[in-house]
Amino acid sequence: MRRLIALLTALAVTVSLASVPAQAAAAVSARINDVRILSPNAATTKIEVAAEGIADITKVRADVYAYLKGSTTRLSVDDFELVEGTVRDGVWRTKSAVTVDQGRWWVDVELTTTEDTRLWPQRVIIDNGLDTVIDDVEIIPPTVDVENPGIVFRARLMSRAADGTLSPVAGATLSVARPDGQTATAVTGADGRAEGTADFIRSANAVVAYGGAFLYRSSKSAAVLVAKQRLKTRLTMNLPDQLIVGDRVPVTGKLERQDRDGVWAPLAGKQLDLQFDPATDGDWRTIANPVTDANGDYSFQALITVTGAWNIDFANDPVNLPDDYYGYESSYAGPRVIRQVTHRTSITGFNAAPEPVGQGSTLRAYGNVLFTMADGTKVPGYGTVRLQFSTDGRTWQNKATGAVSEGRFEIRVPAQRDGYWRAYVPDDDGYLVIPSVSNADHVDVKYRTWWTDFNASPEPVKKGATITVKGRLHRDKNGVQGPGPHAPVYVYFKRAGTTTYTQVATATTDSNGWFKKTFKASVDGTWMAVYKETSGYLKSTSQGDFVDVK
Numbered sequence: 001m002r003r004l005i006a007l008l009t010a011l012a013v014t015v016s017l018a019s020v021p022a023q024a025a026a027a028v029s030a031r032i033n034d035v036r037i038l039s040p041n042a043a044t045t046k047i048e049v050a051a052e053g054i055a056d057i058t059k060v061r062a063d064v065y066a067y068l069k070g071s072t073t074r075l076s077v078d079d080f081e082l083v084e085g086t087v088r089d090g091v092w093r094t095k096s097a098v099t100v101d102q103g104r105w106w107v108d109v110e111l112t113t114t115e116d117t118r119l120w121p122q123r124v125i126i127d128n129g130l131d132t133v134i135d136d137v138e139i140i141p142p143t144v145d146v147e148n149p150g151i152v153f154r155a156r157l158m159s160r161a162a163d164g165t166l167s168p169v170a171g172a173t174l175s176v177a178r179p180d181g182q183t184a185t186a187v188t189g190a191d192g193r194a195e196g197t198a199d200f201i202r203s204a205n206a207v208v209a210y211g212g213a214f215l216y217r218s219s220k221s222a223a224v225l226v227a228k229q230r231l232k233t234r235l236t237m238n239l240p241d242q243l244i245v246g247d248r249v250p251v252t253g254k255l256e257r258q259d260r261d262g263v264w265a266p267l268a269g270k271q272l273d274l275q276f277d278p279a280t281d282g283d284w285r286t287i288a289n290p291v292t293d294a295n296g297d298y299s300f301q302a303l304i305t306v307t308g309a310w311n312i313d314f315a316n317d318p319v320n321l322p323d324d325y326y327g328y329e330s331s332y333a334g335p336r337v338i339r340q341v342t343h344r345t346s347i348t349g350f351n352a353a354p355e356p357v358g359q360g361s362t363l364r365a366y367g368n369v370l371f372t373m374a375d376g377t378k379v380p381g382y383g384t385v386r387l388q389f390s391t392d393g394r395t396w397q398n399k400a401t402g403a404v405s406e407g408r409f410e411i412r413v414p415a416q417r418d419g420y421w422r423a424y425v426p427d428d429d430g431y432l433v434i435p436s437v438s439n440a441d442h443v444d445v446k447y448r449t450w451w452t453d454f455n456a457s458p459e460p461v462k463k464g465a466t467i468t469v470k471g472r473l474h475r476d477k478n479g480v481q482g483p484g485p486h487a488p489v490y491v492y493f494k495r496a497g498t499t500t501y502t503q504v505a506t507a508t509t510d511s512n513g514w515f516k517k518t519f520k521a522s523v524d525g526t527w528m529a530v531y532k533e534t535s536g537y538l539k540s541t542s543q544g545d546f547v548d549v550k
Helices: 320-327
Strands: 002-004 030-037 047-053 057-066 074-078 080-085 089-093 099-102 103-113 117-128 131-140 150-162 166-168 171-179 182-185 191-199 202-205 206-208 224-228 233-235 249-259 264-266 273-278 285-288 298-304 308-314 329-337 343-353 364-372 378-380 383-390 397-404 406-413 419-425 441-443 446-458 467-479 482-483 488-496 501-510 514-520 523-531 545-547
Touching: 002 329, 030 103, 030 117, 047 057, 047 080, 047 320, 057 080, 057 089, 057 224, 057 482, 089 150, 099 117, 150 206, 166 202, 171 191, 202 467, 249 308, 273 298, 273 378, 343 419, 364 383, 397 406, 406 545, 446 523, 446 545, 467 488, 467 523, 488 514, 501 514
Parallel strands: 002 099, 233 329
Antiparallel strands: 030 047, 047 089, 057 074, 057 103, 080 089, 103 117, 131 150, 150 166, 150 191, 171 182, 171 206, 182 191, 202 224, 233 249, 249 264, 249 298, 273 285, 273 308, 308 329, 343 364, 364 378, 364 406, 383 397, 383 419, 419 441, 446 467, 467 482, 467 514, 488 501, 488 523, 523 545
């Protein structure tokens, strides 16, 4: 038997032998396939080596020395004998057992062939260390959050002797693996106790581990779940009551979070997702990503384009903003409610006709209503139009209302008196528009006149004979119809075969509205009487009467 004196310190783990890579094996004449300790976790053991080579293996030797900070003394073991296989592929075992003191010991293996000698360091461990126990574990608090990720871990490391007696291990490093891949450590005192801190950025099990040393084997505690709690958040969004197309309006609000004590406070420096969906489109799109200020407030100047729904949310993006997503509960404001927009309007092409118009006759008012879009273009509008009248161009009265169809409107009203007409787009007829008015159009209203019983006779008539032209003029004054007395009449004649009338005489109506005028027949032609427009009366023209002259 050989005996190696061990020093105090270190860890207990059995190391399996890894084969030498093929590329490395190609450069040597032999390789180790396996190294085994035949009595694991014992002070006395034989060592067994499985190896193969392209040349005869003539000698197997081992060096045994302390793990980590153990003794610098090395023990050479060279009494291996072939117990299985051949000198090119076999198993070698020590004839006598190796005895070590308390602790853990590395074993290096050296192979000698007819061609060369090669050393394989640290192929296996003779583990004669003491078992360790981690107890009195505390993880405080068991719940963390994004603003308070830290925990305190406390534990005691004890070694167990062969008789089961527990003793504190001083100066040992205990560790806790953090979820971010880092490790938090703490060193035990004389009583074997240690205390440390660690950050848990997400839910994970906290395990206090001891890696072992020369004298002591590794150990770990039972897992304690550290749960990460997502903090509640709340979000508001404010838009002006009136959203006018083409305006830039402030979209404002506040983001708050509730801490572990239930207190709400502003949440600063957080990116939000402001979205808009055109009405009935179903196509939500991000239009801005405002960031909250120190007071948790945000603001964005949004261009108003069309009717649609607005929404803003926080902590709803696990891909691009995972810290917010896993640190806070999502919150929304809106909530996806459709907001109607208001259009600026304008009226073009307004006209009131005819001009002048007879009293009581129909006046036709028409034009176009346009909406101004966000880019400044104008498109046909919709809604209603009120036709307004004023005698002085200052005080207006509503006279009629008409609908706008594809941007056009037409309203018909009876004309009663001189005055101004205009179109007005109101904002109180159920449509969200900014009111507008057209230009004012002044229309004169005059009394209507007309002819009855107009005649040129006889028909036919002999050349040189007398032709009598007569007729009766009527008028409508303030709704009262009657003859047109003492009015000037103009008699016109159009020679057959021509297109132009020529004034040939004037006359005046009598008190009953009649006039009569005689002429000498000379050529075929058409006769007509005209009452010309005056400041108070409209023009009227009789029908034409053709007379054949023989």
